[in-house]
Amino acid sequence: MAMIFEEINILRRHGKQFVPDLRSAVLPGIFRGRPVISGDITQAEAETVALLCPVGAIAVNSGKNRSDQAVCSLDLGKCVFCRECEFSLPGKIQFTNDHKIASNVRERLIVSSGLEQPVSVDPLLVRREIRSLFKHALKLRQVSAGGDNAAEMELNACGNVNFDMGRYGIEFVASPRHADGLVITGPITQNMAEALQICYNAVPSPKMIILCGSDAISGGIFSQSSALNREFLRRISVDLYIPGNPPHPLTVINGILDLL
Amino acid sequence: MTDKRYIEIVTNPGTVKLEDIPVLEYTDFVTFLDLVMGEEGTHCVAYFVLPQPGYYRFICCMAADENHALLVFSHIQHIDPALSLPSITAKHFQFHVFEREMHENFGIDFAGHPWLKPVRYPFDRADQSQVMNNYPFYSIDGEQLHEVGVGPVHAGIIEPGHFRFICHGEQVLHLEIQLGYQHRAIERLFVERSGILQQSVLAESIAGDTVIGHALAYAAAIESLAGITVSKNLSVERIIALELERIAVHIGDTAALCTDIAYQFGQVVNEALRTIIINTTQLWCGNRFGKGLIRPGGSNYPLKPLVIGEVLKNLKEVEERYLQVTARIFSLPSVLGRFEGTGKVTTMQASLIGAVGMAAKSSGMYRDIRWSHPFSAYGDLLYEPVMLHKGDVWSRAMLRKKEVEKSMAVIRELLKEITNYELRITNDEIVSPNYDLQLAPSSMVVSLVEGWRGEICHVAITDDEGRIVLYKAKDPSLHNWMALALAVRNQEISDFPLCNKSFNLSYCGNDL
Incomplete structure (x- = not known):
């Protein structure tokens, strides 16, 4: 009996840990989310940060048609969120705490200077069967293919007592046979390429593919590595891109919910 | 009289000039290593090959915990596809993974190594015929034994690796772990x-x-x-x-x-x-x-x-x-x-x-x-x-x-x-x-x-x-x-x- 009281005491102290509304949750303090690039960034400044960027995520638009183009853009699919461009150009580039940065359209991950708009899912491009079949229950199988295990830990955190993704009927399952889709983390190494393909084949159709983390989307800091084999991505179509290094659980959950 | 067989690093981190790291004959290297390993609390923190034009330089860093120091020494071998050195692992088992790594990267043989198996299948490994699918698993013959293979994809959200168990009923007699799936160079x-x-x-x-x-x-x-x-x-x-x-x-x-x-x-x-x-x-x-x-x-x-x-x-x-x-x-x-x-x-x-x-x-x-x-x-x-x-x-x-x-x-x-x-x-x-x-x-x-x-x-x-x-x-x-x-x-x-x-x-x- 006394033992039960002990646990009740711990639970009382534990309190309610869950984030009540994941859709409108705001992260406290600093968080490196969606960047905003000021419209008055100069080409010279853009070139400086493009050179600084460790993963080549910043592109500078030079050329004659510049008048109707943004000076530069930052690709969140490549970005490792080191924030060095902001430190180099304070006031011109700023990483906001907007964690909703997932999209089903690769190009929507590219943030242009002078254009402040949220990253979003294009509902018109979501495959019909995703919404008709998976809206109320989505079972996912995760495959780790060369990542650093940070994205994996955040995916685990999606199901923990704080974020409780299960409340939306979204769960990770043990077998690809039980899954409606794959969540891929890591840049996809040569050594993992075959296992990933086998796992994909084992998921019954229709199935969806989510790339989780900048290294999965573009290779990230490993994009130049000779040990990768990203051919798998040429054979399949991607349903959702979730940028981050690693993506925050709120980014993951909101991205999936936007897709459904 | 200072011992010329090694250079000591007393700071952490510590930098030394490459030319100040003594180069020993392999037999002297092994003798000195035996001596170091005989001390309480010494262990190898790094042992690797530095490829140089025409030769390999093997650099060994031993931690001497009691003295709060590192001892660094090396040996040199000419690059030769048939290079074979008497294994240190045979005497000091903790070297098994370092010698395996050198074997995998450069094809160097270590005679007497009990377990010269792949460590991580690097993309530039010496023997490209070694692939994830043909790992040389240890096996035991026996009608009452069975093998259980798990991975690389596991039930949870974790990283990939393959575990091969040899079991007698529920009891594990042996586990071998194959890694390398995450290798990104x-x-x-x-x-x-x-x-x-x-x-x-x-x-x-x-x-x-x-x-x-x-x-x-x-x-x-x-x-x-x-x-x-x-x-x-x-x-x-x-x-x-x-x-x-x-x-x-x-x-x-x-x-x-x-x-x-x-x-x-x-x-x-x-x-x-x-x-x-x-x-x-x-x-x-x-x-x-x-x-x-x-x-x-x-x-x-x-x-x-x-x-x-x-x-x-x-x-x-x-x-x-x-x-x-x-x-x-x-x-x-x-x-x-x-x-x-x-x-x-x-x-x-x-x-x-x-x-x-x-x-x-x-x-x-x-x-x-x-x-x-x-x-x-x-x-x-x-x-x-x-x-x-x-x-x-x-x-x-x-x-x-x-x-x-x-x-x-x-x-x-x-x-x-x-x-x-x-x-x-x-x-x-x-x-x-x-x-x-x-x-x-x-x-x-x-x-x-x-x-x-x-x-x-x-x-x-x-x-x-x-x-x-x-x-x-x-x-x-x-x-x-x-x-x-x-x-x-x-x-x-x-x-x-x-x-x-x-x-x-x-x-x-x-x-x-």
């Missing part, structure tokens, strides 16, 4: 991507659960090669970050150990506590794992009073609740029944395989870099490691609890030493990271850090223009995977997940 990228910022990001991507540990080992190595020192306050901040990382992972592992024995209460309470700690790290630097926090030469995130206040407040909250819940966990008969006596690694075994960090300390081996080779702010702390002796799952779980308490005490102690933020600004003491450092030419640096898992060792070698030409990054997992294989021997196969989690080793840290 990190050591090569350190050489190819010469920018210090790029390398910093690479360092924190070696193992996502040890972001601070590896980033710190890298930053310290670069600063040593550049001949600069950082302020006392920055050293203190780095150790606070390192200990926060340790606390977060240890609490997360306490949760995971509860998961594996189906004690959901312990799991959810600890998961929530871990969240508080990693959210504190996010509050400090904007990333829950501390990516971007550690950089050579300075910091983008000096500790501000607001963050210090949050750290203190959250530590207090987490400590009280963690002690409360662990008191419960470690008194439940159903928990103790699973933890006690399960997955034992004896002191002798740990010593033989060169176990480091948690795997060593929970098996009665006094091995902790914070004590033996103090780095950063540990220089002034006189850290005494937490020790346990039984080597079972209980010891590894209890070690976590004790280290959490100890790390919290360390952080509180260090926070007292941080100079007031306003004063630091007035003193012009807060500096940004420096990505334009000029590194010493033709030198080698060895940088050791005690991450939460154990000894992290980074070695960098520069050419005559100060460019990095070789980078070795060692996660403690490289040694400790063998401890897991030994721990499950003669155990029930159903205890494997528990044993595995009790070590929580890194796949990506091994595969690089």
Whole structure:
């Protein structure tokens, strides 16, 4: 009996840990989310940060048609969120705490200077069967293919007592046979390429593919590595891109919910 | 009379000129190694090949824990496809993984090596006919035996690796672990991507659960090669970050150990506590794992009073609740029944395989870099490691609890030493990271850090223009995977997940 009281005491102290509304949750303090690039960034400044960027995520638009183009853009699919461009150009580039940065359209991950708009899912491009079949229950199988295990830990955190993704009927399952889709983390190494393909084949159709983390989307800091084999991505179509290094659980959950 | 057979490094990190590292004949090298290995508390932190035009230079770094020093010495062999050296592993088993690595990378044979098997299948391995699908698993003939293969894709959200068990009924006779699935050529990228910022990001991507540990080992190595020192306050901040990382992972592992024995209460309470700690790290630097926090030469995130206040407040909250819940966990008969006596690694075994960090300390081996080779702010702390002796799952779980308490005490102690933020600004003491450092030419640096898992060792070698030409990054997992294989021997196969989690080793840290 006394033992039960002990646990009740711990639970009382534990309190309610869950984030009540994941859709409108705001992260406290600093968080490196969606960047905003000021419209008055100069080409010279853009070139400086493009050179600084460790993963080549910043592109500078030079050329004659510049008048109707943004000076530069930052690709969140490549970005490792080191924030060095902001430190180099304070006031011109700023990483906001907007964690909703997932999209089903690769190009929507590219943030242009002078254009402040949220990253979003294009509902018109979501495959019909995703919404008709998976809206109320989505079972996912995760495959780790060369990542650093940070994205994996955040995916685990999606199901923990704080974020409780299960409340939306979204769960990770043990077998690809039980899954409606794959969540891929890591840049996809040569050594993992075959296992990933086998796992994909084992998921019954229709199935969806989510790339989780900048290294999965573009290779990230490993994009130049000779040990990768990203051919798998040429054979399949991607349903959702979730940028981050690693993506925050709120980014993951909101991205999936936007897709459904 | 000084011994000319080695050069001693007494600082951590420590840089030496390549030309100052003695070159011995292989027989003298082995004789001297035997002598060093005969001393109490010596172990190999790095043994690798530096390819040079026409020859290989084999450099060995031995840690002499009692003397708080490193002994460095080398031997040279002409490049020859038929190169074969008498194996050191045959006498000193802890060298098994270093010799296997050299064999895999360069095709060098080590005669008498009992287990010359692949380590990680690097893309540029000497023998391209070695592929993931043809790993030479050990096998035993017997009508009553069966094999169980698990992975690379596992049931949970974890990294890939393949486990091959040979079982007699439920009992595991032998476990062999095949790794390499996560290999993304990190050591090569350190050489190819010469920018210090790029390398910093690479360092924190070696193992996502040890972001601070590896980033710190890298930053310290670069600063040593550049001949600069950082302020006392920055050293203190780095150790606070390192200990926060340790606390977060240890609490997360306490949760995971509860998961594996189906004690959901312990799991959810600890998961929530871990969240508080990693959210504190996010509050400090904007990333829950501390990516971007550690950089050579300075910091983008000096500790501000607001963050210090949050750290203190959250530590207090987490400590009280963690002690409360662990008191419960470690008194439940159903928990103790699973933890006690399960997955034992004896002191002798740990010593033989060169176990480091948690795997060593929970098996009665006094091995902790914070004590033996103090780095950063540990220089002034006189850290005494937490020790346990039984080597079972209980010891590894209890070690976590004790280290959490100890790390919290360390952080509180260090926070007292941080100079007031306003004063630091007035003193012009807060500096940004420096990505334009000029590194010493033709030198080698060895940088050791005690991450939460154990000894992290980074070695960098520069050419005559100060460019990095070789980078070795060692996660403690490289040694400790063998401890897991030994721990499950003669155990029930159903205890494997528990044993595995009790070590929580890194796949990506091994595969690089």
